[in-house]
Amino acid sequence: MGNVITKQSYKERQLIIYQEKVMFLQQKGWLSPIIQKQNTSDYQNLTDVEKEIIIEANSILKDLKSKSVKLALVWCKQNQSKLKQRQSTFQSNLVFQEYIENLKEDQWKALEYIRNFTNLLQQEWREKAFGCMLLAKQTKKPSNYQIYFEDQQWEQLIRQFKIELYEVYCYPMESPLLGAIKCGISTLKTQYCDQLKAIRCPICTTEMQELSKELLTTQKLGSTWICRISGELMDENNPPMMLPNHQVYSQKALQQMSDQMKEEVYCPITKEKFKFNQCIRVYLT
């Protein structure tokens, strides 16, 4: 019976971790890898609502990438009240972008388009649209208008859609997975982690240092001494020893070095050599 419970809770834990990973991927905008795994058991673990959101978001992103706002506008209509509540500019940006694409082709077509969709445009966008119409034929447009005619506007729309998506579905801006990792890092991080590269300290690894850069350290009530040569704990069984240059290492590491180097020890910090019997024991208080 006990085994069954353990197995089940292990499965549940795996599921929670998986769901947090999915949320992390969604927030980073890496939805495609999830969708490609549709037939895997991992994908089946998602709730129907989550699956629906992923499928819909992927098709909207694909549509935006192919320079079409059709699906995104449908999504805006479905989520009109939430977007309005947030005073979102997404719908106006979509209509404006489609207007610009029409304008690139033909001014009359663009005029027809703006007449039909003017109710979806906020005042500021109507003014911009008018300015663009006047300047459309000019080869050298002022930089504040030229930008509207460039392809990078589509990338901005894609970025904005991802943000709107998290807001509308109430996903936290930072994923719980990243939050949990950062929490773990904070409890382990010491104020010396930025300066020293201690062996066996998970935070002192290059990847973790990158992640922990902005994080604060927590107050440590107890501390342990770790030998910088062997990475072993320094305690009464492996006491700390001080070299004449005041650097401290563990007795075992120095003893091992002395056995290999004919009674001599080498300080990896200052690159000096000393006799093993010059080392003195340090007492921690």
Ligand SMILES: [Zn+2]
């Ligand atoms: Zn460290």
